[in-house]
Amino acid sequence: MTPENQAKMVADFIQNMPHAKALSMLVERSGAGEAVISMPYDTRLIGDPETGVIHGGAVSALMDTCCGTAVMCHPNAGVPTATLDLRIDYMRSATPGDRITATASCYHVTRNVAFVRAVATDADTDRPVATATGAFTVPQQKAVTS
Amino acid sequence: MNKPEPVQVIKQRRDAALQQLLSDVPYIQFLGVQFDRRGDELTAVLPFKEDHIGNPMLPAIHGGVTAAFLEITAIIQLSWAMIWDDMEGKTVDLPDRIQLPKTIDFTVDYLRSGLPRDAYARARVNRSGRRYASVHVEAWQDNRTKLFAQGTGHFLMPDRTKAP
Numbered sequence: 001m002t003p004e005n006q007a008k009m010v011a012d013f014i015q016n017m018p019h020a021k022a023l024s025m026l027v028e029r030s031g032a033g034e035a036v037i038s039m040p041y042d043t044r045l046i047g048d049p050e051t052g053v054i055h056g057g058a059v060s061a062l063m064d065t066c067c068g069t070a071v072m073c074h075p076n077a078g079v080p081t082a083t084l085d086l087r088i089d090y091m092r093s094a095t096p097g098d099r100i101t102a103t104a105s106c107y108h109v110t111r112n113v114a115f116v117r118a119v120a121t122d123a124d125t126d127r128p129v130a131t132a133t134g135a136f137t138v139p140q141q142k143a144v145t146s
Numbered sequence: 147m148n149k150p151e152p153v154q155v156i157k158q159r160r161d162a163a164l165q166q167l168l169s170d171v172p173y174i175q176f177l178g179v180q181f182d183r184r185g186d187e188l189t190a191v192l193p194f195k196e197d198h199i200g201n202p203m204l205p206a207i208h209g210g211v212t213a214a215f216l217e218i219t220a221i222i223q224l225s226w227a228m229i230w231d232d233m234e235g236k237t238v239d240l241p242d243r244i245q246l247p248k249t250i251d252f253t254v255d256y257l258r259s260g261l262p263r264d265a266y267a268r269a270r271v272n273r274s275g276r277r278y279a280s281v282h283v284e285a286w287q288d289n290r291t292k293l294f295a296q297g298t299g300h301f302l303m304p305d306r307t308k309a310p
Contacts, residue, residue, distance in 0.1 A: 017199065018196055018197050018198070019210060043172060044172050045176060047173045049170045056214075056252065057210070057218060060214055060217065060254075061213065063210070064210040082256065083209040085253065085255050085256065086209065086253070086256075087253040088251060088253075089250070090252075
Protein backbone atom coordinates (compact mmCIF):
# COMPACT_ATOMS: atom_id res chain seq x y z
CA MET A 1 0.00 0.00 0.00
CA THR A 2 1.29 3.47 -0.84
CA PRO A 3 1.69 5.95 2.04
CA GLU A 4 -1.15 8.01 0.53
CA ASN A 5 -3.51 5.04 0.53
CA GLN A 6 -2.44 4.14 4.06
CA ALA A 7 -3.17 7.71 5.24
CA LYS A 8 -6.57 7.69 3.51
CA MET A 9 -7.46 4.31 5.04
CA VAL A 10 -6.45 5.50 8.51
CA ALA A 11 -8.48 8.73 8.15
CA ASP A 12 -11.57 6.72 7.10
CA PHE A 13 -11.08 4.29 9.96
CA ILE A 14 -10.77 7.12 12.51
CA GLN A 15 -13.77 9.05 11.27
CA ASN A 16 -15.89 5.92 11.42
CA MET A 17 -15.16 5.17 15.07
CA PRO A 18 -18.49 5.61 16.90
CA HIS A 19 -17.00 7.89 19.54
CA ALA A 20 -15.18 10.03 16.96
CA LYS A 21 -18.52 10.40 15.17
CA ALA A 22 -20.26 11.29 18.44
CA LEU A 23 -17.80 14.16 18.84
CA SER A 24 -17.89 15.05 15.09
CA MET A 25 -14.11 14.70 14.74
CA LEU A 26 -12.59 15.57 11.38
CA VAL A 27 -9.23 14.26 10.17
CA GLU A 28 -7.72 17.33 8.54
CA ARG A 29 -4.40 15.78 7.66
CA SER A 30 -2.58 12.50 8.36
CA GLY A 31 0.57 10.83 7.12
CA ALA A 32 4.20 10.06 7.93
CA GLY A 33 3.63 9.71 11.65
CA GLU A 34 1.71 12.97 12.00
CA ALA A 35 -1.96 13.83 12.29
CA VAL A 36 -4.19 16.89 12.59
CA ILE A 37 -7.74 16.33 13.86
CA SER A 38 -10.32 18.94 14.78
CA MET A 39 -13.58 18.91 16.71
CA PRO A 40 -16.37 21.53 16.73
CA TYR A 41 -17.62 23.26 19.86
CA ASP A 42 -20.75 21.56 21.19
CA THR A 43 -22.85 22.61 24.20
CA ARG A 44 -23.27 18.93 25.15
CA LEU A 45 -19.55 18.82 25.92
CA ILE A 46 -19.61 21.67 28.45
CA GLY A 47 -17.75 20.91 31.67
CA ASP A 48 -18.10 24.28 33.36
CA PRO A 49 -21.69 25.55 33.07
CA GLU A 50 -20.74 28.99 34.40
CA THR A 51 -18.38 29.77 31.51
CA GLY A 52 -19.48 27.27 28.83
CA VAL A 53 -15.95 25.87 28.59
CA ILE A 54 -15.85 22.29 27.30
CA HIS A 55 -14.84 19.45 29.62
CA GLY A 56 -11.23 18.28 29.76
CA GLY A 57 -12.48 14.76 29.04
CA ALA A 58 -13.61 15.77 25.55
CA VAL A 59 -10.18 17.29 24.90
CA SER A 60 -8.63 14.01 26.13
CA ALA A 61 -10.72 12.06 23.62
CA LEU A 62 -9.52 14.32 20.80
CA MET A 63 -5.88 14.07 21.93
CA ASP A 64 -6.02 10.28 22.26
CA THR A 65 -7.58 9.93 18.80
CA CYS A 66 -5.06 12.30 17.23
CA CYS A 67 -2.05 10.56 18.84
CA GLY A 68 -3.39 7.14 17.82
CA THR A 69 -3.86 8.35 14.25
CA ALA A 70 -0.26 9.61 14.10
CA VAL A 71 0.93 6.14 15.19
CA MET A 72 -1.27 4.34 12.66
CA CYS A 73 0.11 6.34 9.77
CA HIS A 74 3.77 6.05 10.82
CA PRO A 75 5.76 3.92 8.33
CA ASN A 76 7.38 1.87 11.12
CA ALA A 77 4.29 1.48 13.29
CA GLY A 78 0.80 0.91 11.84
CA VAL A 79 -2.62 -0.59 12.53
CA PRO A 80 -3.78 -1.45 15.10
CA THR A 81 -2.40 0.50 18.02
CA ALA A 82 -3.49 0.92 21.62
CA THR A 83 -2.76 3.63 24.16
CA LEU A 84 -0.41 2.52 26.92
CA ASP A 85 -0.34 5.84 28.70
CA LEU A 86 -1.45 9.37 27.99
CA ARG A 87 -0.79 12.51 29.98
CA ILE A 88 -2.65 15.75 29.28
CA ASP A 89 -1.59 19.14 30.58
CA TYR A 90 -4.34 21.73 30.53
CA MET A 91 -2.71 25.10 29.91
CA ARG A 92 -5.83 27.25 29.69
CA SER A 93 -9.59 27.06 29.10
CA ALA A 94 -10.60 26.70 25.46
CA THR A 95 -12.66 29.66 24.27
CA PRO A 96 -16.36 28.67 24.16
CA GLY A 97 -17.61 28.50 20.56
CA ASP A 98 -14.18 27.80 19.08
CA ARG A 99 -13.28 24.68 17.14
CA ILE A 100 -10.44 22.72 18.79
CA THR A 101 -7.62 21.37 16.64
CA ALA A 102 -5.08 18.80 17.81
CA THR A 103 -1.76 18.18 16.08
CA ALA A 104 0.18 15.02 16.96
CA SER A 105 3.50 13.59 15.90
CA CYS A 106 5.44 10.43 16.71
CA TYR A 107 8.81 11.65 17.90
CA HIS A 108 10.30 8.22 18.47
CA VAL A 109 9.23 4.77 17.36
CA THR A 110 10.86 1.53 18.47
CA ARG A 111 9.89 -2.03 17.49
CA ASN A 112 7.45 -2.12 20.40
CA VAL A 113 6.53 1.41 21.41
CA ALA A 114 5.65 4.69 19.73
CA PHE A 115 6.23 7.90 21.70
CA VAL A 116 3.86 10.67 20.71
CA ARG A 117 3.43 14.35 21.49
CA ALA A 118 0.40 16.50 20.72
CA VAL A 119 -0.79 20.04 21.13
CA ALA A 120 -4.36 21.39 21.01
CA THR A 121 -5.34 24.94 20.10
CA ASP A 122 -8.53 26.91 19.56
CA ALA A 123 -8.87 29.93 17.24
CA ASP A 124 -5.91 31.57 19.01
CA THR A 125 -3.27 29.23 17.61
CA ASP A 126 -0.37 30.92 19.43
CA ARG A 127 -1.52 29.88 22.89
CA PRO A 128 -2.01 26.13 23.33
CA VAL A 129 -5.12 24.95 25.18
CA ALA A 130 -3.53 21.64 26.12
CA THR A 131 -0.54 19.45 25.40
CA ALA A 132 -0.26 15.67 25.58
CA THR A 133 2.46 13.05 25.69
CA GLY A 134 1.77 9.38 25.30
CA ALA A 135 3.14 5.92 24.68
CA PHE A 136 1.35 3.65 22.20
CA THR A 137 1.74 0.02 21.20
CA VAL A 138 3.33 -0.89 17.85
CA PRO A 139 1.84 -3.94 16.11
CA GLN A 140 3.97 -7.08 16.43
CA GLN A 141 4.28 -7.56 12.72
CA LYS A 142 4.77 -4.36 10.85
CA ALA A 143 1.40 -3.67 9.26
CA VAL A 144 2.84 -1.17 6.81
CA THR A 145 4.88 -2.74 4.04
CA SER A 146 5.41 -1.15 0.71
CA MET B 147 -27.27 15.66 73.57
CA ASN B 148 -29.22 16.29 70.37
CA LYS B 149 -31.47 13.65 68.91
CA PRO B 150 -29.95 12.08 65.78
CA GLU B 151 -31.42 13.29 62.51
CA PRO B 152 -34.05 11.10 60.86
CA VAL B 153 -32.46 8.89 58.20
CA GLN B 154 -34.64 10.26 55.38
CA VAL B 155 -33.49 13.80 56.13
CA ILE B 156 -29.83 12.78 55.91
CA LYS B 157 -30.33 10.78 52.70
CA GLN B 158 -32.34 13.52 51.07
CA ARG B 159 -29.71 16.16 51.89
CA ARG B 160 -26.76 14.09 50.63
CA ASP B 161 -28.48 12.86 47.47
CA ALA B 162 -29.62 16.40 46.65
CA ALA B 163 -26.08 17.76 47.09
CA LEU B 164 -24.66 15.01 44.86
CA GLN B 165 -27.31 15.64 42.21
CA GLN B 166 -26.47 19.33 42.33
CA LEU B 167 -22.83 18.55 41.55
CA LEU B 168 -23.77 16.37 38.59
CA SER B 169 -26.80 17.99 36.99
CA ASP B 170 -25.00 21.21 36.08
CA VAL B 171 -22.40 19.51 33.89
CA PRO B 172 -23.71 18.65 30.38
CA TYR B 173 -20.66 16.48 29.56
CA ILE B 174 -21.44 14.11 32.45
CA GLN B 175 -24.92 13.57 30.95
CA PHE B 176 -23.44 13.28 27.44
CA LEU B 177 -21.31 10.30 28.49
CA GLY B 178 -24.08 9.02 30.77
CA VAL B 179 -21.94 8.78 33.93
CA GLN B 180 -23.90 8.04 37.11
CA PHE B 181 -22.84 7.91 40.75
CA ASP B 182 -23.77 5.36 43.35
CA ARG B 183 -23.50 6.69 46.92
CA ARG B 184 -22.99 4.66 50.10
CA GLY B 185 -22.46 7.08 52.99
CA ASP B 186 -19.62 9.26 51.79
CA GLU B 187 -18.27 6.63 49.38
CA LEU B 188 -18.95 7.23 45.69
CA THR B 189 -18.73 4.74 42.85
CA ALA B 190 -18.94 6.14 39.35
CA VAL B 191 -20.82 3.99 36.84
CA LEU B 192 -20.45 4.25 33.06
CA PRO B 193 -23.32 2.29 31.47
CA PHE B 194 -22.13 1.02 28.09
CA LYS B 195 -23.34 2.87 24.99
CA GLU B 196 -22.55 2.20 21.28
CA ASP B 197 -21.28 5.79 21.16
CA HIS B 198 -18.39 4.89 23.47
CA ILE B 199 -16.77 2.50 21.00
CA GLY B 200 -13.36 3.37 19.61
CA ASN B 201 -12.20 0.43 17.55
CA PRO B 202 -15.37 -1.24 16.17
CA MET B 203 -13.42 -4.34 15.13
CA LEU B 204 -12.53 -5.46 18.68
CA PRO B 205 -14.88 -3.77 19.82
CA ALA B 206 -13.37 -1.69 22.61
CA ILE B 207 -14.26 1.45 24.54
CA HIS B 208 -12.48 4.52 23.13
CA GLY B 209 -9.41 5.53 25.16
CA GLY B 210 -10.78 9.06 25.28
CA VAL B 211 -14.00 7.82 26.89
CA THR B 212 -11.96 5.97 29.51
CA ALA B 213 -9.88 9.10 30.18
CA ALA B 214 -12.99 11.27 30.44
CA PHE B 215 -14.70 8.77 32.77
CA LEU B 216 -11.67 8.75 35.09
CA GLU B 217 -11.38 12.53 35.05
CA ILE B 218 -15.09 13.00 35.83
CA THR B 219 -14.80 10.53 38.71
CA ALA B 220 -11.79 12.39 40.12
CA ILE B 221 -13.45 15.83 39.90
CA ILE B 222 -16.73 14.68 41.45
CA GLN B 223 -15.00 12.77 44.28
CA LEU B 224 -12.83 15.81 45.00
CA SER B 225 -15.82 18.20 44.95
CA TRP B 226 -17.80 15.81 47.12
CA ALA B 227 -15.03 15.77 49.74
CA MET B 228 -14.81 19.57 49.45
CA ILE B 229 -18.51 20.19 50.21
CA TRP B 230 -18.98 17.38 52.75
CA ASP B 231 -18.31 19.43 55.89
CA ASP B 232 -20.51 22.32 54.78
CA MET B 233 -23.25 19.90 53.81
CA GLU B 234 -23.10 18.04 57.12
CA GLY B 235 -22.33 21.02 59.35
CA LYS B 236 -25.75 22.61 58.80
CA THR B 237 -24.23 26.00 59.62
CA VAL B 238 -23.46 26.85 55.99
CA ASP B 239 -25.99 26.50 53.17
CA LEU B 240 -24.50 25.24 49.92
CA PRO B 241 -24.58 27.85 47.16
CA ASP B 242 -26.94 27.31 44.22
CA ARG B 243 -24.02 26.56 41.98
CA ILE B 244 -20.95 24.78 43.34
CA GLN B 245 -17.69 25.76 41.67
CA LEU B 246 -15.78 22.66 40.58
CA PRO B 247 -12.01 22.13 40.77
CA LYS B 248 -10.12 22.64 37.49
CA THR B 249 -7.85 19.98 36.01
CA ILE B 250 -4.18 20.97 35.82
CA ASP B 251 -2.97 17.66 34.41
CA PHE B 252 -4.27 14.13 34.11
CA THR B 253 -2.40 10.92 33.35
CA VAL B 254 -4.15 7.73 32.30
CA ASP B 255 -2.56 4.32 32.48
CA TYR B 256 -4.35 1.90 30.13
CA LEU B 257 -4.01 -1.60 31.58
CA ARG B 258 -6.32 -3.65 29.35
CA SER B 259 -8.82 -2.79 26.66
CA GLY B 260 -12.22 -1.57 27.81
CA LEU B 261 -14.84 -4.17 26.91
CA PRO B 262 -18.27 -3.22 25.53
CA ARG B 263 -19.99 -3.40 28.92
CA ASP B 264 -20.51 -1.22 32.02
CA ALA B 265 -17.47 0.22 33.79
CA TYR B 266 -17.00 1.39 37.37
CA ALA B 267 -14.53 3.74 39.02
CA ARG B 268 -13.58 5.01 42.44
CA ALA B 269 -11.29 7.89 43.28
CA ARG B 270 -9.10 8.56 46.30
CA VAL B 271 -8.10 12.10 47.22
CA ASN B 272 -4.46 11.72 48.22
CA ARG B 273 -3.97 15.36 49.07
CA SER B 274 -6.33 18.30 49.06
CA GLY B 275 -4.92 21.65 50.08
CA ARG B 276 -6.31 25.15 49.84
CA ARG B 277 -5.09 25.60 46.26
CA TYR B 278 -4.03 22.23 44.88
CA ALA B 279 -5.20 18.64 45.08
CA SER B 280 -3.89 15.28 43.90
CA VAL B 281 -6.35 12.49 43.13
CA HIS B 282 -5.92 8.85 42.08
CA VAL B 283 -8.65 6.90 40.25
CA GLU B 284 -9.12 3.21 39.51
CA ALA B 285 -11.54 1.76 36.98
CA TRP B 286 -12.69 -1.80 36.42
CA GLN B 287 -15.40 -3.75 34.65
CA ASP B 288 -16.30 -7.28 35.71
CA ASN B 289 -13.73 -7.81 38.41
CA ARG B 290 -12.82 -5.22 41.04
CA THR B 291 -9.23 -6.48 41.29
CA LYS B 292 -8.65 -6.45 37.51
CA LEU B 293 -8.38 -2.76 36.71
CA PHE B 294 -8.68 -1.80 33.05
CA ALA B 295 -7.36 1.72 33.67
CA GLN B 296 -6.06 3.95 36.40
CA GLY B 297 -5.26 7.63 36.50
CA THR B 298 -3.71 10.41 38.55
CA GLY B 299 -4.51 14.07 38.26
CA HIS B 300 -3.70 17.41 39.80
CA PHE B 301 -6.42 19.97 40.29
CA LEU B 302 -6.74 23.65 41.08
CA MET B 303 -9.26 24.14 43.89
CA PRO B 304 -11.92 26.87 43.55
CA ASP B 305 -11.58 29.89 45.82
CA ARG B 306 -14.20 29.12 48.47
CA THR B 307 -13.65 32.29 50.49
CA LYS B 308 -15.32 34.31 47.73
CA ALA B 309 -18.96 35.26 48.34
CA PRO B 310 -21.18 33.41 45.86
